[in-house]
Amino acid sequence: MPKRYSTVRGREFGDGLRAAIADAGFSGRAAAERVGWQEAKVSDLVNGKGGATETELALLLGVCRTGAAESRHLLDLFPDTNIKGWWQQHGTRAPIRNRTFVEHMAVANKLVSWHTHMVPDALQTVAYMREVLRASSSVPDDEMEARVAARLEMQKQLRHGLKCAFLLHESALRLRVGSVDTQAEQARHLLRMATRANITIRVLPADSGAHAGLSGPFTQLSFATYEPLVWVEGENFSLIIEEKAAVQGYETIVSSLVRTSLDADQSKAAITDLLRTTEAAG
Template identity: 25%
Template sequence: MTVANRRKDGRAVPSPRTVDVAHQRKREDDRPGVWVAYGKLLRKFRKAAGYSQEALAPLLGYSPEQLASVEQGRRAAKAPLTEAAERVLNAGGVLTTLQEDVDLAKLPPFFRDFVLLEMEAVSRFGYDPLLVPGLLQTEAYARALFEGHVPVLGEEAVEDNVNIRLTRQKILTRGPLVDFSFVIGEAALRQELGGPDTMRGQYRHLMAMGKLRNVAIQVVPIGSGFHAGLTGGFVLVETSEHRQYGYFESQDIGHVVSDAKHVSTFALRYGKLRSQALNVEDSAAFIEQLAGER
C-alpha cells in the first residue's frame, strides 16, 4: 500500500501513480463526445466485419496505434479514413454522417459558434489586413502559418489545423452557393510565408478563386490614406434566416457579435471599405502583378 507524504500543513501529497491516473482521467474528460461516439461505432463495425485493429489499420491508411486512438476517441477521424472505413466495413453511411461533426469538434472552442453561423450563411463578407483569409489559403500557406505558431504546435496538431482549414473551404463551392466578399490588405499579400514558391502558388490560387461567380476579391493598397478598416479585421455573416452577425478575433480569442447596433456599424464600415479598395478587376491585376514579381 502506498503511503502519501505529508505537506507542512498536514495535507497529503498525491503519489505519482495517483497523479498519473488523474491526468489520464482529465485527458479522457477532454475528449469531444462526438469523437468518442464515432470511435465506438467504428469499433463496432470493425468487430462485426471480423477485423482486428492490426488487420484493418493498413486498409485504412493508418497504423494500428492511430486506429486505436480513433476508436478510443483520443484522435479525430479524417475524411479519408471515414471514406475507407465506409467502403471496407460497409458502414452504410453512418460514419460519413458523423464526419462533419467530428471536424467541427476539432475547432478551437472560441471559433465553433462562428463556424456554425458560417455553415448557415447566405452571405459572408470579411476584411483581412494582415493574412490571406483562411478560406482562400493554399495548403502550403496554411502549413507555413501553423508551423510558425507560438506556442509551437506538434506535427499532429499542425496537420489537424491544416486539414480543418482546407475542409472549411468547401463552403466556397458547395450548394446552395454563398455570396462571398473578401477585402484584403496589401500587407497581407506581401507578408511572405513559406518562401517565394508558396507565395506564388498563393497568388495564383487567389486569382483562380476570384473567378468563381460567388466570390469577389478586392485589395486595399498600402498608402491609400485613411480607410474604414484601420481599426482591424472583421467578418459579417447573414444566415438563411436573414439574421446578421459580426465576428472578429485577435490573439486566438474570437467574439461573435449579435447586437444589432454593433452589427450595423460593421456593415457601414464594410460598405465604406469596399468603396475605398481597388475594384475587383484592378485587384485581380494587382495580384497577378505580385505573382510575376516572384
C-alpha cells in the same frame, strides 16, 4: 420577410440537442417518452422556447447517452440561450475547429471578410497554411495536420450558394510567407478563386493611407432567416457580435472599405502584378 429572434448560443444549443437526440437513435417523441415528457416539451426545448430545467435537460442528455464533453457544453449554453453576443475564451490557443463559426458558415448566404495582415484561412493554400501555423507561438507541432485538415474542411463551405466578398489590404498580399514558390502559388490560388461566380476579391492599395478598417480583421455572416452577425477572432478568443447597432457599425466600415478598394478586375490585375514580381524574384 422579418427575421425571427434567435441567438448564436441558442442555435448552437438547439442544433446540439437535436443532434444528441438523433445520435441516440430517437425521434423527438421517443426521447420524450423515455423521460416521461410530452413531445411538445422536447420540441420547445430544441427550438429555444424553454419549458425545462437544467436538471431535466441533464436527464434527457443522460437518456440519450450523450458524451460528457458535449453534455457539459450544452448544459453550459442552456442558461444563456437568449443572450446576444458571445465572448468565447479558448485558453492558450484557438480550437482546432471552431464549431460555432463552421456551423454558422454552413447556413449563411453571405460572407464579407476584411483582412489586414495575411491571406484569410478560407483562401489559403496548404503550403501557406503550414507556414502560418509554423510561425505561431501557440500551436504545437502535433496539431499541425489536424489544423490544416480543419481549414481545408472549412474551405469546402465556399460553395456556390454562399456569396463571398473578401476585402484584403495590399499588406496582406505582400507579407512574405514561406518560400517564393509558396508565395507565388498563393497568388495563383487567389486568382483562381476570384474567377468563381460567388467569390469577389477586392484589394485596398497600401498607398491609400489610413482607412476605416484600421481596428483589424473581421467577418460578417448574413442569413436568410436570422439577423447578421460579426465575428472577430484573436489569438485565444472569439468575439461574436449580434446586437443590431454594433453590426451596423461594421457594415459602415465595409461600405467605406468597398469605396476605397480597387474593383474586382483591378484587384485581379494587382494580384497578377504581384505574382509576376514574386516569380521574377525567384
